[in-house]
Amino acid sequence: MKVNLKHPIRRVLVVEEDPAYRKLVEYITKLNPDYEVFSFSSGKECLDNLQQLNPTIITIDHQLPDMTGREFMTQVKKFNENIAVIIISNQNDIPTVVDMIKNGAYDYIEKSDELRTQLLATYNRLKLRLDLRKDVRKFQENVNQNFQFVETIKGESPAIKRIYKYLEKAAKTDINVVVTGDTGTGKELVAQAIHFNSKRKKQRFVAVNCAAIPKDLLESELFGYEKGAFTGAQFRKLGQFEFADKGTLFLDEIGEMDVSLQAKLLRVLQEHEFTRVGGTEPVKFDARIIVATHRNLTSEVANGNFRQDLFYRLMGLTIDLPPLRERGKDILILADYFLSNFCRKNDMPRLEVSKEAQKKLLNYPYPGNVRELKATIELAAVLTEGDGIEEEDIQFHNIEPEQNFLLEEVTLKEYTERIIHHYLNKYNDNVMLVAEKLGIGKSTIYRMLKENKSKE
Numbered sequence: 001m002k003v004n005l006k007h008p009i010r011r012v013l014v015v016e017e018d019p020a021y022r023k024l025v026e027y028i029t030k031l032n033p034d035y036e037v038f039s040f041s042s043g044k045e046c047l048d049n050l051q052q053l054n055p056t057i058i059t060i061d062h063q064l065p066d067m068t069g070r071e072f073m074t075q076v077k078k079f080n081e082n083i084a085v086i087i088i089s090n091q092n093d094i095p096t097v098v099d100m101i102k103n104g105a106y107d108y109i110e111k112s113d114e115l116r117t118q119l120l121a122t123y124n125r126l127k128l129r130l131d132l133r134k135d136v137r138k139f140q141e142n143v144n145q146n147f148q149f150v151e152t153i154k155g156e157s158p159a160i161k162r163i164y165k166y167l168e169k170a171a172k173t174d175i176n177v178v179v180t181g182d183t184g185t186g187k188e189l190v191a192q193a194i195h196f197n198s199k200r201k202k203q204r205f206v207a208v209n210c211a212a213i214p215k216d217l218l219e220s221e222l223f224g225y226e227k228g229a230f231t232g233a234q235f236r237k238l239g240q241f242e243f244a245d246k247g248t249l250f251l252d253e254i255g256e257m258d259v260s261l262q263a264k265l266l267r268v269l270q271e272h273e274f275t276r277v278g279g280t281e282p283v284k285f286d287a288r289i290i291v292a293t294h295r296n297l298t299s300e301v302a303n304g305n306f307r308q309d310l311f312y313r314l315m316g317l318t319i320d321l322p323p324l325r326e327r328g329k330d331i332l333i334l335a336d337y338f339l340s341n342f343c344r345k346n347d348m349p350r351l352e353v354s355k356e357a358q359k360k361l362l363n364y365p366y367p368g369n370v371r372e373l374k375a376t377i378e379l380a381a382v383l384t385e386g387d388g389i390e391e392e393d394i395q396f397h398n399i400e401p402e403q404n405f406l407l408e409e410v411t412l413k414e415y416t417e418r419i420i421h422h423y424l425n426k427y428n429d430n431v432m433l434v435a436e437k438l439g440i441g442k443s444t445i446y447r448m449l450k451e452n453k454s455k456e
Contacts, residue, residue, distance in 0.1 A: 010032075010034055010035045010036070010056045010057060010127075010130075011035075011036045011037075011038070011053060011054070011055045011056055011057075012029050012035050012036070012037050012038075012055060012056065012057045012058070012059065013037075013038050013039075013040065013046055013049075013053060013055045013057070013058045013059070014026050014029065014037060014038070014039040014040070014058075014059050015039075015040045015041075015042070015043060015046045015058065015059065015060040015061065015064065015072070016039070016040075016041070016059070016060075016061050016088070017041055017042070017061060017064065017065050018061075019041075021061075021088075021111065022039050022041065023039075024115070025039075025059055025088060025115075025119070026039050028115070028116050028119050028120065029059075029119075029123070031120070031234060032123065032234075032235075035123075038053060038055075041065070042064060042065050042066050043060070043064040043065075043066050043067045043071075043072040044066050044067070046058070046072075047072070047075055047076075050075075050076070050079050051079070054080070055083060056083065056084065056130065057083070057084045057085075057086065057123075057126065058076060058083060058084070058085050058086070059085075059086045059087075059088050059119075060072055060073070060085060060086070060087060060088070061087075061088060061089050062087055062089035062096070062100070063089065069087055069089070069100060069105075070099070070100060070103065073085050073100065073103065073104060073105060074103075077104050081104070084106040084126055084130075085104065085105045085106055086105070086106055086107050086108075086109065086119075086122060086126075087100055087105050087107070087108045087109065088109045088111060088115070088119070089108070089109075089110070089111060090110065090111050106122075106126060107122045107125075107126075109122060120234065120235065123235075124235045124236065127235075128238070153167070153186065153189065153190065153193060154330070154333055154334050154337050155327060155330035155333055155334070156329070156330065156333060157322075157327045157328050157329070157330045159322045159326065159327060160322075160327065160330060163190075163319060163321070166317060166319045167190065167193055167194060167197070167319070168197075169317065170194045170198075170317050170319070171193075171194050171197040171198045172198075174198075174288050175316040175317050176289055176290070176291075176313075176314055176315065176316030176317070177191070177194060177290045177291070177316055177317050177318075177319060178290075178291050178292070178293070178297075178314060178315065178316065178317070178318045178319070179191060179290065179291070179292040179293075179318075179319050179321065180292070180293055180294070180296075180297075180318060180319070180320045180321065181292075181294065181320060181321030181322070181323070182294055182321075182323045182369055183294050183368075183369065183371075184324075184368045184369030184370055184371035184372060185321040185322070185323060185324070185369045185370060186321060186369075186370050187252065187292035187321060188207055188250060188252060188292070190292075190319060190321065191205075191207070191248070191250040191252075191290045191292065192205055192250075194248075194290060195247070195248040195250075195288070195290075198248070198288070200246065200247050200248055200288055203245075203246040203247030203248070204243060204244055204246075204247035204248070205244075205247060205248050205250065206240050206243050206244040206247065206248070206249050206250065206287075207250040207252060208221065208222065208240050208249070208250065208251055208252065209252045209253055210251055210252060210253045210254055210256050210257045211252070211253035211256040212253075215257075215258040215261065218257065218258070218261060219261055219264065219277060220237070220239065220277045221239060221240060222239050222240050222241055222265075222274075223239040223241055223264075223268075223274045223275065223276055223277060224236070224237050224238045224239030224241075224242060224276040224277070225237050225239075225276050225277035225278050225279070226276050226277070226278040226279040227278075228278065229276070229277045229278020229279070230277070230278065233278065236276070237276075239274070239276065241268070241274055241283075241285050241287060242283065242285065244285070244287040245285045245286060245287055246286055246287070247287060247288070248287060248288045248289075248290060249287045249288070249289055249290070250290045250291075250292070251289065251290070251291045251292070252291075252292045253292065253293055253294070254291040254292065254293050254297075254314070255293040255294070255295035255297060255300055255305075255306060256293075259305070259306075259307060262306065262307045262310050263307065263310075265310060266307065266309055266310045266313055269289065269310075269313050269314075270313065272284060272285060272286065273285065289314070291314055296427060296430055296433070297311055298311075298430065299429070299430060323366070323369055324366040324369045324370055324372075324373060325364075325365045325366050328362075329362070331361055331362055331366075331373065332353070332358055332361065332362070334370060334373055334374075335353060335358075335361055335373060335377050336353065338373065338374045338377040338378065339351055339353065339377050339380075339381060339389070342377065342378045342381050343381060346381075348381065349387065351381055351384065351387065351388050351389055352387075352388040352389070353388065353389045354388055354389060354390050354391065356390065356391040357380075357388075357389045357390055357391045357393065357394050359391075360391050360394045361373075361376075361394060364396055372396075376394060376395065376396060377389075379395060380393040380394050380395070383395070416448075417448055417452070419438070420434065420438065420444075420445055420448060423437055423438060424445075431445050431446065
């Protein structure tokens with residue numbers, strides 16, 4: 001047998017002597033594109049391929065040609081007790097059915113005209129159970145990690161120490177949190193740190209990237225949908241709000257959400273309930289909401305791209321993550337952390353970063369922020385041919401041409417104006433924010449703007 005080991009979400013083995021029923025069960029199972037199906041006519045044939053296929057689900061007839069369903073299931077459970085066994089049979093002996101269920105069968109379905117409906121319903125229930133088991137394993141892994149703030153968010157700069165204080169305050173209550181900062185500054189890591197230090201830490205942390213999901217699919221991703229809600233909706237699907245119940249829902253890049261969906265989100269946050277797509281019954285939820293964005297939401301509101309009422313509903317504690325270029329020697333702390341982790345995971349000897357390499361790291365602006373530094377350090381660890389990271393091992397990949405204000409001889413005043421204009425463009429003409437970033441009075445900016453206007 002040739003097997004395509006592409007590792008699908010679910011691999012299902014169908015064991016059925018009757019060719020017609022075998023094809024029917026296979027057809028029903030394949031209605032879910034995430035299922036890869038293999039069929040067998042006998043128990044022995046299936047057991048011989050168990051090691052190679054390593055399935056998630058097996059459907060069997062109770063009376064196989066070469067063994068009973070009980071004998072078959074005993075062998076399957078010895079191989080992997082987590083495999084779900086579904087019995088599909090004409091067997092209507094109640095004591096036999098009860099005995100099979102007690103000994104590990106997931107469900108029993110009688111061969112009838114209702115087979116398709118019942119089998120699809122069983123697959124749907126089983127999917128929820130398997131997803132929950134996966135979430136539990138992920139949760140246990142997260143809980144076992146050290147989520148102390150100083151271990152999660154690396155750095156000793158004043159900006160990072162100030163963020164530690166905000167994180168401590170955020171973890172003590174359920175106040176809404178808005179995490180802002182450039183792409184790659186670690187916004188999801190901050191959200192995780194808050195969750196796993198809060199009273200909800202034993203519940204799920206669910207992250208949704210609003211920018212990564214097409215706008216016409218985001219609603220069903222958030223709120224789920226009912227069977228028949230649209231073409232292809234063959235099962236009820238739970239949304240991320242339901243999965244996050246009692247825990248934390250992290251909405252990353254909230255500024256990318258379509259305005260029409262923002263209105264629905266506003267009502268959901270106000271009423272603490274939602275309706276699945278295609279449904280009529282409201283579903284209550286209790287989840288803490290943390291959102292993040294790289295955009296200036298104040299400017300987005302002013303430009304009509306973000307609803308003002310949703311803006312005020314979300315506003316709580318704002319945590320602004322500074323770009324890496326403003327964090328000074330945190331760059332070296334993070335570089336050492338990433339290097340140690342990479343060497344440990346790849347069974348490499350411990351590497352040190354030379355003084356020359358450190359200077360090169362400190363003098364780079366990092367448009368990709370922490371994410372770019374991590375990639376740069378890992379590449380350097382691979383490229384080095386010595387027992388440390390040298391200057392030539394540090395390779396940056398500039399996407400945009402470097403802007404250098406010193407290429408042209410102009411007056412100091414003109415240089416100042418260019419710098420201010422650069423920051424005004426970057427921060428969407430937010431004068432107060434630019435004044436804070438440059439450490440100047442906002443009156444200086446207004447005076448410059450007024451002088452330039454009078455020249456026009």
